[in-house]
Amino acid sequence: MMATNASLPRRRFARVNWAAVAFMTPWAIGFCVFFVYPLLANVYLSFTHYDLISSAKFIGLDNWAFLLHDKALLTGLRNSAWILLIGVPVKLVFAFFLALLVSRARRGAGLLRTVFYLPHLMPLVAAALAFVVLLNPSFGPVNTVLGHLGIDGPLWFNDPGWAKPSLLMLDTWMIGNLLVIFLAAVLDVPQQLYEAADLDGAGRMRKLWHVTLPAVRPVLTFAAVTAMIDALQYFTQAYVVATSLSGGATTGAESLGYPNDSTLFFPVLLYKQGFRYFNMGYASVLALLLFAVSFGVAFVMLRRANRWTSDLPGAR
Template sequence: MRLRRNLTTLSFLAPMLIGIAVFFLYPLVSAVYFSFTKFDLLSVPEWVGLDNYQKMADDPFLLQSVRNTLWMVLIFVPLRIISAIGLSMLLARLKRGAGFFRTVFYLPALAPPVAATIAFVYLLKPGTGPVNTFLEHIGIDGPLWFNSPAWAKPSLVLLGLWGIGDIMVIFLAAVLGVPESLYEAAALDGANAWHRFRYVTLPTIRPVFLFAAVTGVIYTLQYFDQAAVAGAIASGSATTGGGLSSTLGYPEGSTFTYPLWLYTVGFQYGALGYANAMAIALFVVALGVTVFLLRRSKAFAGEEMA
């Protein structure tokens, strides 16, 4: 009976286990192996040991892409979480039209990334874009946005904040799930709005907060589509063929993220062994950040309970 029960359980798990083995474990093991080889997809892989990893330390383009990606992680992820929490708190307190505004704030999350990026580049186009035209009417000289090295990354952050409806909905569900009795008890103890948010709302929605932090970091570490399309459109080259490599990171490498350099190394230069080493490094960093956030969350929860 136990064997039959185990076989039945495995039969139900088989589709998932096969999918994990074929689409995750096998590619991961292959990437680890190819990261120790010189490989261009056409010739037989040549074992080079740690050469690809040693090369990463002396790659100036890699260091530039790491700096840009780190900037996005440190700026975009906190702003994404803060904006999502703020919107969810606001929508949770609306008495009329709550459904309408929830839909309005969620709809941008459904826009395809490429289409949304093209629209944003048009809206923020220097000189003729609607945003700069409006700013000019009120006496403000609008920046160059995606055409300025100083404003290109902030423009990408604005694009990302425009589409936070997906995480906002999750925060909204968590906020609405906080028992009203906790707020009433805090109010009876003299807690003001900030104290109720700090000591009632945040501890209750901590799992969602952790989820948003982990997924936000992983999403930003893999930031590719928006940066590539924004650079191509802003530079005046709307092609995605041979002209894409010349516009990656435009302007002046300010949007040159880690995945963009990985793409260039692998598919433009054909150095797939080095590209696999970069992919493994990215995987290790993402895994390390996830473990760190999970540990910090548990430690923070333990300190509060103590």
């Protein structure tokens, strides 16, 4: 009788374990099929010459050795570093500033949220093509208005010096998702903290620095991590702009990065090697490098986030 009673918790525990395994099985299958297998296949292909037509041929470390001599790699890294170090802070600051303005609006706050969020719903391809038309240096409405004001508008996407800032304008126009996240965080700050700051005689800037920013720091960290990962994977806008504007100037693989490789971001270079030159072995090397950098950036940011949030009220 005692043995039977003692075995009941074990049976119950075994049933719970098998139930957990059953619920986790779909996720585990998806994780293995869509992440582990492609990652391992990428590692294998990085040591081969593979053109998507013939069978993969093992060539050892040749692809990795070519990585050290690829001049286009430095261009791709430099352009991606620009969008990461300049584009991400600009978008975060602008979105947070708009969130503060909308949070203080007494009338029409719902309309403002809708107006700022709508551009985010537009497909990236359509948005990029729309900006190509808007920023057309010959007949675009932006340069037309600047001309009426006596200002000679730049060539925008057709100028290597203005191509990345023009892409940043497009991305800043589509920050509705960041604005909504920041707005929810700002509105969630306890009002008693602002009341205590008012009693201490704090002004708007001191309340922003000492109350709002510390309270929304976890949300800022989340937004920064996701924005940085998106910047490292920056592809669609640059691809659409380059291929639509290159026209007769360049054809085929050389259209990517137009003008003068100023929009040749790292993911664009990866696509160019894999699907324009059909050099899937070297493209696999670039994909692994992109994965390692993205993982490293996310890991460092999340590790630092623990320190940044440790001094928040109520943190342990």
